Amino acid sequence: MVRYLIRRLLLIIPTLLIISFLVFLLMYLTPSNPGRTILGVGASQESVDQLNEELGFNDPFFVRYFNFLWDAVRGDFGESYFTRKPVIDTIAARLPKTLTLTFFSLLIAVGVGVPMGILSAVKQHTAIDSACSVTAILLSALPQFWLGLMLLLVFSRQLQWFPSGGVNDGWRSWVLPVLCIAITYAASFMRYTRTALLDTIGEDYVRTARSKGCSERTVIFGHAFRNAQLTVVTVLGMNVGYLMGGTIIVENTFTIPGLGMMVLTAIRNKDVPEAMCSILTIALIFLVVMLIVDILYAIIDPRIRSLYDSAVRKRRNKLSKKEAKDSAA
Amino acid sequence: MKKKLIALLLAVVLVCTLAACDGTSGREITGEEIVIHLNNTVQVLDPLSTSAVADLFVIYQIFDSLLEPTDEDYYNLRGSLAETWSVTPDGLTYTFNLRQGVLFHNGDEMTSEDVKFSIDRCATSALGAAAYSAYAGTEIVDKYTVKIYLKYADASFPSVLASYNSSIVNKKIMETYKVGDREAICGTGAYKLSSWEEGGDIVLEATESYHFGVPSIKRVIFRQIVDLNAATIAFENGEIDMFNFPQVADLAELRVNEKWTAVDITKPMVNYIAMQNQHGPTADINVRKAIAHALDRTMLSAVYGGYYDTDVTLISDPTMEGWTTDVEKYAFNVELAKQYMATAGYNTTDKRLALTIVVPVADTMEALCTVLQSNLREIGIDLTVNSMEGAAWHEKVVSREYELAFMQMSYLPWLSTLMNFMMYRSDGYYNVSDLPSNTLTVALPDGTAATIDDILNWAFGTYDYNTRNWFYQEVNKIVNQQCAYVPMTYDKQTSLYDARLENVHFDVSNLISKVYRIDWVLGD
Numbered sequence: 051m052v053r054y055l056i057r058r059l060l061l062i063i064p065t066l067l068i069i070s071f072l073v074f075l076l077m078y079l080t081p082s083n084p085g086r087t088i089l090g091v092g093a094s095q096e097s098v099d100q101l102n103e104e105l106g107f108n109d110p111f112f113v114r115y116f117n118f119l120w121d122a123v124r125g126d127f128g129e130s131y132f133t134r135k136p137v138i139d140t141i142a143a144r145l146p147k148t149l150t151l152t153f154f155s156l157l158i159a160v161g162v163g164v165p166m167g168i169l170s171a172v173k174q175h176t177a178i179d180s181a182c183s184v185t186a187i188l189l190s191a192l193p194q195f196w197l198g199l200m201l202l203l204v205f206s207r208q209l210q211w212f213p214s215g216g217v218n219d220g221w222r223s224w225v226l227p228v229l230c231i232a233i234t235y236a237a238s239f240m241r242y243t244r245t246a247l248l249d250t251i252g253e254d255y256v257r258t259a260r261s262k263g264c265s266e267r268t269v270i271f272g273h274a275f276r277n278a279q280l281t282v283v284t285v286l287g288m289n290v291g292y293l294m295g296g297t298i299i300v301e302n303t304f305t306i307p308g309l310g311m312m313v314l315t316a317i318r319n320k321d322v323p324e325a326m327c328s329i330l331t332i333a334l335i336f337l338v339v340m341l342i343v344d345i346l347y348a349i350i351d352p353r354i355r356s357l358y359d360s361a362v363r364k365r366r367n368k369l370s371k372k373e374a375k376d377s378a379a
Numbered sequence: 380m381k382k383k384l385i386a387l388l389l390a391v392v393l394v395c396t397l398a399a400c401d402g403t404s405g406r407e408i409t410g411e412e413i414v415i416h417l418n419n420t421v422q423v424l425d426p427l428s429t430s431a432v433a434d435l436f437v438i439y440q441i442f443d444s445l446l447e448p449t450d451e452d453y454y455n456l457r458g459s460l461a462e463t464w465s466v467t468p469d470g471l472t473y474t475f476n477l478r479q480g481v482l483f484h485n486g487d488e489m490t491s492e493d494v495k496f497s498i499d500r501c502a503t504s505a506l507g508a509a510a511y512s513a514y515a516g517t518e519i520v521d522k523y524t525v526k527i528y529l530k531y532a533d534a535s536f537p538s539v540l541a542s543y544n545s546s547i548v549n550k551k552i553m554e555t556y557k558v559g560d561r562e563a564i565c566g567t568g569a570y571k572l573s574s575w576e577e578g579g580d581i582v583l584e585a586t587e588s589y590h591f592g593v594p595s596i597k598r599v600i601f602r603q604i605v606d607l608n609a610a611t612i613a614f615e616n617g618e619i620d621m622f623n624f625p626q627v628a629d630l631a632e633l634r635v636n637e638k639w640t641a642v643d644i645t646k647p648m649v650n651y652i653a654m655q656n657q658h659g660p661t662a663d664i665n666v667r668k669a670i671a672h673a674l675d676r677t678m679l680s681a682v683y684g685g686y687y688d689t690d691v692t693l694i695s696d697p698t699m700e701g702w703t704t705d706v707e708k709y710a711f712n713v714e715l716a717k718q719y720m721a722t723a724g725y726n727t728t729d730k731r732l733a734l735t736i737v738v739p740v741a742d743t744m745e746a747l748c749t750v751l752q753s754n755l756r757e758i759g760i761d762l763t764v765n766s767m768e769g770a771a772w773h774e775k776v777v778s779r780e781y782e783l784a785f786m787q788m789s790y791l792p793w794l795s796t797l798m799n800f801m802m803y804r805s806d807g808y809y810n811v812s813d814l815p816s817n818t819l820t821v822a823l824p825d826g827t828a829a830t831i832d833d834i835l836n837w838a839f840g841t842y843d844y845n846t847r848n849w850f851y852q853e854v855n856k857i858v859n860q861q862c863a864y865v866p867m868t869y870d871k872q873t874s875l876y877d878a879r880l881e882n883v884h885f886d887v888s889n890l891i892s893k894v895y896r897i898d899w900v901l902g903d
Contacts, residue, residue: 081770085505095777101505132422132429134559143577199608207612214613215604218580305604307420307578315420320770 058344062337069333070122073326074115082320084131105131107322118326128323130316137327140312145331147217148308151300152293154228156286159235164282166236167243171251172270182240189237198230198303215305227304231297235289242285246278253277279350287343291336295329406617408879410899411597415621416610420578420603425558426546427504435543436623437601440583440894441484442546442566445475445494446537448886456541460489460567460590470532470842471515477523481590483549484571491519496550498527498540510539510794532840534847535796542791569594569895578603585895594895614639614875621876621883630873639875644885645688646870647696647790652736652751653864655782660723660732667862669719670783671709673758674865675750682746687868693855694788694802694866700795700844701851706859716758727759735763736783739772744785786864795851796839803831803854831857 085101102108106117121128127137163186170182205226206214212226213219250256251274259273260266298310309328316324348355419433426438447459458464461475481489495517501507502514513533518526529536539545549565556563564572569591570583581601585594602619604610607626611633614622625633634641654661654670661667676689692708695701717727725732736751738744748764755762762783767775775781790798829837831854838850858864876883882896 081768081774083770083773086770086773097505097508100508104505129559130422134423134425134428134557136559140577202609202612207615210616214616214618215606215609216579216602217576303606303609305579305602305606305609307576307603311420311578311605 055341055345058341062334062341065337066330066333067119070119070326070330071115073329074118074322075111077317077320077322077325078111078114080320084320084322114322118323122327122330127327130324131321132319132324137324140324141309141327141331144307144309144312147306148294148297148301148310150224151227151231151297151306151308152290154224155231155235155293156289158228158232159239159289160282160286162232163236163239164243166240168247168270168275170240170244171247174248183244186237186240189233190241192234194230194234194299195303197233198226198300201226201230202303215303217306223304227300227306230300230304231293238289239282239285242281243278246281247274250274250277276350280347283343283346283350287339287346290339291332294335295332408620408877408899408901410595410901412600413596413598413621413880413894413897413899414600414602414619415894416614416619416623417601417603418605418607418610418624420605421575421581421601423559424564424572424575426543426548427501427506428558430506433603437581437583438543438546439568440570440599441564441568441572442543442548443568444541444543444545444547445477446541448538448541456537459541460494460547464537466537470534470840471529473527473529473536474520475525475527477525478590479523480588481567482586482588483552483567484565484586485549485552487549487551489547489549489567490522491525493547493550494525495519496553497547498545500548500553501545507544510535510542510544510797532842533796534838534840534842534844535794538792539794542794569893570599573598589895591895595898596894599894620880621874623874624872625875633875638878640878640880640883641873641875642883642885643871643873645696646872647698647792648870649691649694649696649788649790649866650747650868650870651694651786651788651864651866653776653781653784653786654862655779656861656863657779659782660734661782663723664862665719665723666725666732667865668709669716669723669758670755670760671862671865672712672716672719673754673760674709674867675711675754676867677711678754679747679750679867682750688871689868691866691869693859694786694864695855696790696869698792699790699798699851700838700848701799701855703852703855705852706856707862709862709865713757720758720760725759727757731759731761733761733763734782735765736785737765737767737772737775737781738785739769740766747785799838799851799854800835803858804835805832 083098083102084105084107085098099108106114109117118128125138129135130137130140133140166182166186170179173179202214205211212222215223217223247270251270253274256269256274259269264272295310295313297306297308298314300306301308301311309332312324313328313332315321316328415436417433417436419431421433421437422431423429423434424437424441426442429435429438443459445459445461446456446464449455449457458478460478460481462478463476464473466473475494477489477491477494483489483493498511498514498517502511513529513531513536515528515530518528520526527540533539546566548563552563552565561572561575564575567590569586569589571586573582573584575581580603583599583601585597585599587593602613604613604619607624607629610619610622611625611629613619614625614633622633622639630641633639652670652674654667656662656664656667661670676687676691680687680689692704692706693702720726720732724730734755736748738748744764744766748762748766752762752764772784776784776786788798788802834850834854838847838854841847841850874885879900881898881900884893884896
């Protein structure tokens with residue numbers, strides 16, 4: 051298991067390299083002129099050329115890419131073309147906000163969606179199931195920008211319970227944006243949980259558990275849901291990764307200075323250092339989260355754990371056989 | 380299970396009730412704080428590294444220049460950090476006597492060393508260099524006196540010194556820290572930076588020894604709300620006191636509320652179409668005039684909800700030198716446009732003209748191009764729209780590889796001369812007057828005939844405002860006569876603020892000049 055983890059961790063390096071190359075290439079291929087963007091349309095061409103030279107924007111592609119890599123390896127991700135601040139500082143300031151938003155949104159989404167999904171599956175073909183399913187479909191069909199606006203109109207404008215945006219008002223600042231994400235994601239968790247649980251509820255081992263005389267609670271949570279958890283964990287992992295850069299609409303609506311807005315602005319402005327660093331951060335988080343998901347698989351399902359171990363055993367056996375062959379030769 | 384669910388629901392209701400008790404509606408106005416909305420994220424607070432409006436809102440409060448405009452007039456200047464100033468008759472040497480005892484926000488005294496450093500920095504920077512083309516150097520006479528030398532007379536130089544680019548920065552600080560460092564944001568302005576949360580609030584505190592008096596508002600909060608729906612709600616809730624540039628759709632409702640004062644400003648920016656006048660079909664002045672007369676500006680404005688000023692005849696505005704109303708207006712007249720097309724050899728049936736316009740990708744372009752296509756179709760022009768990414772569009776414009784091009788020109792009044800050069804000189808970036816020289820002669824008072832380049836050169840060194848203005852007016856008249864472009868609309872903007880705020884001034888660039896002048900007038 052440990053070897054497997056080390057191997058997965060090492061795999062992150064080439065993955066990030068490939069991602070960095072692709073992003074850098076795409077940024078390079080799209081027409082851009084940071085000097086012009088920074089100085090505005092009124093600036094002279096000489097000034098624009100001078101600034102592009104200062105920013106190192108006129109160097110050939112591979113020189114720029116390898117300079118970026120070399121600096122990144124030493125922990126220097128460069129400075130934003132626009133803010134002139136080290137991009138790592140900007141990410142350090144923004145990442146916690148996106149993490150907070152993601153964590154609490156998913157906490158509520160899982161806390162509401164999963165129990166609803168279980169309830170719906172257990173009470174399949176009843177009024178409760180229909181109500182939960184309809185609610186889930188309705189909520190997941192709501193566009194996030196519309197939902198955000200409605201939350202603002204009702205809870206901020208009419209009732210004036212919560213501020214309209216920003217993060218200056220303590221926990222109250224987070225209620226509406228968290229709700230905005232949680233509502234749509236809860237619906238998604240509900241549907242995935244229901245489907246996964248319905249798949250497992252009909253399995254032989256669940257029937258066996260029932261015939262053994264286990265209580266319904268033990269049957270559902272101890273046997274059926276245990277296997278359905280794999281789906282929920284996968285969806286959760288994917289959503290964490292997605293939300294790292296996918297909260298743009300909510301961040302924009304509720305003025306949360308997070309990573310999503312930063313990526314969007316950086317790409318729009320062709321701010322290469324900021325775009326590269328923020329996308330790599332998101333990619334890194336995504337890869338780590340997917341690794342954690344794999345670990346959780348092993349914890350939840352002993353069969354998977356044994357697969358990891360057997361893979362290592364097989365590899366070890368192969369190596370020892372090769373060594374034996376070599377020594378015999 | 381049911382009991383637990385009910386308990387959970389009750390807890391949620393309780394939390395919401397508690398939140399309701401502590402609502403945000405009751406933000407107390409003490410008269411010592413103002414919250415100003417910014418519709419974009421502030422990126423950098425260095426006067427020489429930005430031209431973004433959101434950045435400038437804040438920079439204006441933190442930094443001062445040697446000179447400053449008097450109440451929205453960039454050609455009538457007063458000393459700010461310079462107490463007095465003079466210029467030699469040849470216009471080549473300026474002497475500035477600095478205010479004594481002016482302190483930077485870190486406590487250092489502002490001296491000639493800082494002025495020389497700041498001006499040199501401007502002259503060599505990418506953003507400032509163009510305006511400083513005449514600059515030769517600065518000499519420190521003593522601790523509070525500097526002489527600035529020019530290579531040749533430049534009448535707009537004092538206005539350049541009054542611009543935000545020419546803000547005086549702390550030499551010691553700038554040599555120790557770099558742009559982007561929090562410590563480098565150190566000016567002599569009425570407010571100093573107190574805190575700046577990345578993407579969040581920027582808080583400024585009043586300095587106690589500002590040379591124009593201590594501000595009555597002690598704390599300025601710049602709140603960055605990019606989403607205008609959210610900003611509208613924040614304004615209605617009283618979370619912000621000054622709302623800059625609301626959506627057109629919300630304006631009608633906001634205007635009627637007596638709690639707020641609305642100020643409409645025509646932005647110093649004109650949208651226009653540049654026409655290729657060196658080759659191709661638009662080299663024929665009749666085609667250009669036909670296009671100018673075919674454009675229905677009222678329809679154009681209507682597709683934007685009427686929020687455009689269509690009374691536009693030049694690619695200039697009244698704040699700019701050279702502004703004149705004594706030019707041909709090229710009013711909307713389809714029949715006249717058809718006549719010009721007929722003179723050029725085209726008609727609306729079998730001899731139609733095909734043209735292409737290059738436009739940058741933008742939300743507003745689709746509606747604009749639809750109107751243009753519709754207008755031009757009527758006079759026998761089939762217009763193809765080539766919509767391209769901003770940088771690619773710039774390349775086309777700079778290399779003049781277009782038949783028609785959508786253009787925007789923002790005016791910075793203190794750069795009037797530079798702007799006129801860019802628009803009209805044969806080597807100017809935006810040159811729209813690249814016409815055959817034999818069509819561009821004008822009889823000047825001394826009886827000479829001159830090309831536009833010559834007129835601009837004369838204007839450059841003319842210190843008398845009226846004469847200089849006359850030169851620029853002549854250029855505008857010639858270019859207008861040759862119909863080198865089609866001015867379309869000016870953008871408009873509205874700012875709303877709490878009606879209890881007094882002395883709110885917006886300068887010509889539509890920025891709040893200085894918050895230190897603003898006062899709250901609160902009843903008992």
